[in-house]
Amino acid sequence: MRNILAIIERELRAYFISPVAYVVLTIFVFLSGLFFRSILAQVLQMGLMSQLQAQQLGPRAMDMPGMITRGFLSTMSVILLFVMPMLTMGLFSEEKKRGTIELLLTAPLTDLQVVLGKFFAGVTFFLILLLTTWIPTGFLYLYSSPASGPILTAYLGLLLYGLALIAIGLFISTLTENQIIAAVLSFGTIMVLWLVDVLANNADSTTGKAVLTYLSIISHLDDFMKGVLSTSHIIFYMSLMLVALFLTYRSIDSLRWRG
């Protein structure tokens, strides 16, 4: 356990010594702020519209804070698509490039400890990113009273989604010594898992559509955003994460063989 913590700590230090952490944090906070603002404007406009309609059709219930958080947290999934590969790109590729992997793999650590240390380093940084989104969400709590249930499930969904992305990026960073290649490949892979959703919408057969929708990394987020907790979605993200972590583990093993 202590060794895993040591790896996490070193990795986090490395994030904050290099520009990576600042670039990622800046992009993330800036984009999420921008999205928040535009969603806020959108929802307010819809509010005005519905007030106008209410004069003719009678009053209608509208959960404005809910719409704002749902819209805002959904856009997080897009931002994360761009940001996560930057967090994971160097995790193993840099160790390979500099030869420090030889230190890790000859220290009295199991390969699992090494993989978990790296994974949780990425996860810790991701949690910091998620925490920053509490600033806009916090404002909603200050000025209104949004229903907490859907917000919590939305965060849970984002968390699971993020864990899967980190595991995928981690695996890909074991495949190359070049961080940039790792970032591009991770981005490409996640993009494919996104686009499956578009393919699903155009699929002819219903079973094909169902399969593609199930494989889409994004379709599983919808329910979380609506405040619905379903084990099948949780299982999807957890399996994706576990498969990617398993592949990472195997990749380290094969790296040992190949030297």
Place this chain on the structure above:
Amino acid sequence: MITVENLTKRFARKTAIESVSFQVEKGEILGFLGPNGAGKTTTMRIITGFMPASDGTVRVDGFDVFENPIDVRRRIGYLPENPPLYLEMTVVGYLRFVAKIKGVPKEKIDLEIQRVMERASITDVQERIIAKLSKGYKQRVGVAQALIGDPPVLILDEPTIGLDPKQIHEVRELIKDLAGNHTVVLSTHILPEVEQTCNRVVIIDRGKIVAVDTPQNLRFQLQGAERVFMEIQGPAPEITSKLKAMPGVIDVHTVGSNDGRHRFQIEGELKKDIRSDLARAVVQNGWGLYELQSVTMSLEDIFLKLTTAEERE
């Protein structure tokens, strides 16, 4: 302390080492000597558990590298060929990280770091960023890293590479100092290094062991007379061809002539003293013998001889 048996490592396209076996006793310094690509790094990587072997076994302090990798790694301090340094860290920060992953108890970490920094003479750069250090200092940080946790076995892959002569001397003294309590395996392709620091030498070439002995013995065994210098008066071509035809003689070179006296350098087979045979041949042919002298071979010559022997055969 270390037992290597029939170690073989095959890569996709290349067999790096084949049936390598040797032992290292407790407290000994073993030199691993061989030209580029001989398989030194590969052997060390297998001993340290960085990579598995295709065949054969390695035991360290009774533990099998493949069955009890963690037990073995706990007992080994390893300096890889390229020191595994996190360049963005300070020396102290880096050593603290290494101490943690090696499982040094928390309360002992500071003392341990001080100890290894003193040993490797890097206390004066402890707060510096590793990236900013000179090559020699980086190498010494690598050595310090291997010493953390005071492991009984040290595997050092070319520990003096990139150091200036003074630092080389210091590192060699350090290694000699460590012996006794530690078992050390170091690789090098610098011969004086082996002669000065090691108790025993394993010479490896193209993946195979060609000799295992003490530096003194290697020298002694080969010192016989297999390289002989002679000055003879007589017809040079005839002398060359007759000497060449003698049993035990591998090659004869003319290295100069003067007044009808010719100087020859004669290469004999290993471990054979051909001096008296040569003298007799000269006398029987009625030539004049002016000088006969065996040439002392340095380890360098021995090394070259051993590692090029295959090509001659």
